[in-house]
Amino acid sequence: MRQVLRFAAERAVRYLEELPERRVGPSAEAVRALGAFEESFPEGPCAPEEVIGMLDDAGSPATMGMAGPRFFGWVIGGTLPAALAANWLATAWDQNAGLFIATPIGATLEEVSQRWLLDALGLPAGCGAAFVTGATVANFTALAAARHAVLKRVGWDVESRGLFGAPEIQVVVGEEAHPSLVKSLGMLGLGRERVIRVPVDSEGRMRAERLPELRPPCILCLQAGNVNTGAFDPAREIIPRARERSAWVHVDGAFGLWAAASPRYRHLVEGFAEADSWATDAHKWLNVPYDSGLAFVRSPDDLQGAMSLSAAYLPQGEHREPSQYVPELSRRARGVEIWAALKSLGRSGLAELVERCCRCAERFAEGLTAMGFEVLNEVVLNQVLVSFGSPEVTERVIAGIQEDGTCWCGGTVWQDRHAMRISVSSWATTEADIDRSLEAIRRVARAAGVTRQGRPADPASGR
Numbered sequence: 028m029r030q031v032l033r034f035a036a037e038r039a040v041r042y043l044e045e046l047p048e049r050r051v052g053p054s055a056e057a058v059r060a061l062g063a064f065e066e067s068f069p070e071g072p073c074a075p076e077e078v079i080g081m082l083d084d085a086g087s088p089a090t091m092g093m094a095g096p097r098f099f100g101w102v103i104g105g106t107l108p109a110a111l112a113a114n115w116l117a118t119a120w121d122q123n124a125g126l127f128i129a130t131p132i133g134a135t136l137e138e139v140s141q142r143w144l145l146d147a148l149g150l151p152a153g154c155g156a157a158f159v160t161g162a163t164v165a166n167f168t169a170l171a172a173a174r175h176a177v178l179k180r181v182g183w184d185v186e187s188r189g190l191f192g193a194p195e196i197q198v199v200v201g202e203e204a205h206p207s208l209v210k211s212l213g214m215l216g217l218g219r220e221r222v223i224r225v226p227v228d229s230e231g232r233m234r235a236e237r238l239p240e241l242r243p244p245c246i247l248c249l250q251a252g253n254v255n256t257g258a259f260d261p262a263r264e265i266i267p268r269a270r271e272r273s274a275w276v277h278v279d280g281a282f283g284l285w286a287a288a289s290p291r292y293r294h295l296v297e298g299f300a301e302a303d304s305w306a307t308d309a310h311k312w313l314n315v316p317y318d319s320g321l322a323f324v325r326s327p328d329d330l331q332g333a334m335s336l337s338a339a340y341l342p343q344g345e346h347r348e349p350s351q352y353v354p355e356l357s358r359r360a361r362g363v364e365i366w367a368a369l370k371s372l373g374r375s376g377l378a379e380l381v382e383r384c385c386r387c388a389e390r391f392a393e394g395l396t397a398m399g400f401e402v403l404n405e406v407v408l409n410q411v412l413v414s415f416g417s418p419e420v421t422e423r424v425i426a427g428i429q430e431d432g433t434c435w436c437g438g439t440v441w442q443d444r445h446a447m448r449i450s451v452s453s454w455a456t457t458e459a460d461i462d463r464s465l466e467a468i469r470r471v472a473r474a475a476g477v478t479r480q481g482r483p484a485d486p487a488s489g490r
């Protein structure tokens with residue numbers, strides 16, 4: 028055991044140390060070399076070290092450098108050293124985190140993390156919390172609590188009776204709701220298509236004046252942090268109106284909710300704490316390993332009502348029972364890494380992490396604008412959308428940047444414009460990484476024949 032663990036740890040350390048200087052996306056050659064894994068099921072055993080050796084030799088080169096400092100695709104985040112090390116230790120513990128009696132440490136660290144998270148995110152201290160796999164399942168879990176509560180108010184027990192014959196729930200989302208939220212609604216029998224979609228403004232924010240008349244039982248879903256622009260729905264205007272109509276307000280704040288952890292960016296989440304439930308990710312901005320998401324529900328009873336193993340409420344003992352708040356029974360102890368990340372950062376470290384990412388996004392936007400490229404969004408948080416001209420030219424630059432390997436960014440279509448999307452959410456990213464990435468973008472754009480927005484390079488000018 029000792030030998031193989033040491034060996035794996037050494038290889039992992041080497042991988043992470045080499046990461047800042049290797050290409051971010053895997054090379055085509057490394058992807059081709061994955062053919063090494065295409066063998067038929069081995070007839071006999073293989074030494075553990077040989078297994079790990081193969082994994083590192085053939086596997087590591089074919090990874091995307093998500094844990095490194097210049098990965099800006101999607102909203103991913105890396106892994107803080109304390110969180111990674113805690114993950115190793117917790118994996119050695121192999122705790123089934125379903126019940127307190129099964130894992131006092133796992134359950135305790137969920138309880139402690141819950142308290143710290145609610146504090147850091149500026150949410151009511153009495154909320155119930157679910158430690159799940161990601162924001163998709165967090166949305167699902169919180170919306171299951173919403174479904175439970177709004178139907179209970181009209182005398183319908185949805186857990187026992189299902190949705191057949193139930194009073195219709197009005198579901199309202201923004202035109203820019205994340206696809207995973209809409210999927211969650213589908214999984215809950217609330218329908219992906221039958222929802223009312225509220226029009227949005229140029230930054231993707233729900234337009235409060237276009238809110239339909241809300242009729243209970245009603246669930247209204249807001250967004251804190253649009254995945255393209257980083258923009259926030261106008262919670263302060265909308266939530267009081269929803270409250271008047273007894274609507275349940277849910278917030279998808281997969282990464283945006285973390286703005287609350289910074290005094291500088293806290294104003295963006297003003298009003299969101301008045302909602303009934305929130306979903307967020309720990310594997311994005313908190314920089315814990317995959318997978319880790321969080322659902323918070325103002326009334327823990329509603330969360331338990333939807334998630335309890337038995338239809339009857341189990342009496343709450345002295346301790347919080349983790350499985351009473353989540354879809355799963357057996358699962359890993361995600362609270363361990365969340366605790367480790369929060370403990371290692373502290374309040375000031377968390378604020379610094381959020382602020383540095385936002386500062387880096389601003390630096391990207393300024394640099395790109397100075398090069399003559401068009402930044403399509405108001406850079407309020409950690410997201411930057413940039414166009415290099417026509418859709419074809421923008422696609423060409425994105426492909427060039429991925430091939431170049433200095434950094435990695437993906438494409439998106441934002442309100443009918445093709446754009447490259449830059450998300451800064453890793454603890455490892457510094458201003459120097461932004462400058463290095465900007466240099467690469469300049470180089471690639473020039474090679475692709477663009478120097479200024481949409482204009483081919485002028486060979487005579489030598490630029």
Ligand SMILES: *Cc1c(COP(=O)(O)O)cnc(C)c1O
Nearest residue numbers: 161162163205207254279281308
């Ligand atoms: C990333 C994201 C999700 C989905 O989160 P997963 O962790 O991938 O399940 C949902 N909503 C928003 C706004 C996101 O950014």
